[in-house]
Amino acid sequence: MTSSTTQRGSVTKSQPQRVVDSLQARILSGELQPGDRVPPEPNLMREFEVSRTVIREAMSSLQASGLVKTRHGIGTFVLERSSTPPLLSSPPAEIHIKQTLAMLELRISLESEAAHLAALRRTDAQLQTMHRALQDYRSHLAAGASTTEDDYRFHTEVASATGNQYFLEVLSNLGSATLRSHTQAGVENPPGGSTGQFGVPLPILSDGKEVVQREHEAIYNAIARQDAASAKAAMHMHLSNSRERLRQKINLQQTP
Numbered sequence: 696m697t698s699s700t701t702q703r704g705s706v707t708k709s710q711p712q713r714v715v716d717s718l719q720a721r722i723l724s725g726e727l728q729p730g731d732r733v734p735p736e737p738n739l740m741r742e743f744e745v746s747r748t749v750i751r752e753a754m755s756s757l758q759a760s761g762l763v764k765t766r767h768g769i770g771t772f773v774l775e776r777s778s779t780p781p782l783l784s785s786p787p788a789e790i791h792i793k794q795t796l797a798m799l800e801l802r803i804s805l806e807s808e809a810a811h812l813a814a815l816r817r818t819d820a821q822l823q824t825m826h827r828a829l830q831d832y833r834s835h836l837a838a839g840a841s842t843t844e845d846d847y848r849f850h851t852e853v854a855s856a857t858g859n860q861y862f863l864e865v866l867s868n869l870g871s872a873t874l875r876s877h878t879q880a881g882v883e884n885p886p887g888g889s890t891g892q893f894g895v896p897l898p899i900l901s902d903g904k905e906v907v908q909r910e911h912e913a914i915y916n917a918i919a920r921q922d923a924a925s926a927k928a929a930m931h932m933h934l935s936n937s938r939e940r941l942r943q944k945i946n947l948q949q950t951p
Contacts, residue, residue: 710745710749711749711753712756714745715753715757722762728773730773730775732770733754733771733772739898748820752819752824752827758863759855759863761774762774762776764860796941799934799937802934803931803934803938805865806850806861806934809854809862810917810927810929811926812859812862813918814921814922814923815919817856817918820949825849825856828848828852829912829915834891834903842907846907848912853914854916856918864869906936907937911933914926914929917933920931923932
């Protein structure tokens with residue numbers, strides 16, 4: 696066993712990404728063609744020497760990227776790559792703040808219902824991947840590192856737990872146009888500053904990130920105890936607050 700591999704049940708952040716990178720390379724190189732079945736979980740577990748949880752997290756990431764689709768009880772298959780942008784795909788750098796706020800409004804309705812369904816349908820494995828995203832967010836926040844991917848991953852894991860692929864598909868595109876477009880819109884850059892990555896902490900945003908952490912934990916706790924009404928309310932509050940925090944950031948940056 697190599698030094699980059701841990702014992703089964705002990706999951707490091709690099710393990711799912713290692714699986715994703717390898718399978719993505721096979722798909723993009725043509726080794727795995729559209730319609731081909733991705734090797735089953737037991738085969739991948741042996742090949743990468745990782746747990747079933749790691750493989751499922753990797754499959755979730757590949758689904759969110761639009762590269763594969765899982766047919767329950769049958770297997771995971773490579774999708775045909777479209778030359779046209781996917782539904783609600785992220786606009787380029789010209790996306791406007793007003794559009795971002797409008798997309799957040801849509802996410803409030805979409806993800807509140809997703810949290811409700813996730814609380815009713817989630818599996819223990821899906822709950823573990825949500826918890827891992829929360830842990831990564833917490834550790835990166837404490838280290839002063841970017842929390843963007845951890846934030847995005849938590850939301851996509853909730854959507855995945857609905858068991859409805861369309862929640863994940865729409866959220867993946869909306870997330871690209873909101874979570875990952877704030878840098879393009881200049882939302883998280885100091886006036887006159889250089890372009891950074893969304894999630895890079897600034898003094899005026901540090902408290903907000905701690906609030907986001909607490910809001911995520913409230914959503915997670917409701918889903919963990921399968922309290923659908925509370926999960927829906929917690930997600931609605933989180934995204935409504937996110938919209939207001941974004942408005943405040945815009946106002947702060949527009950103030951002379």
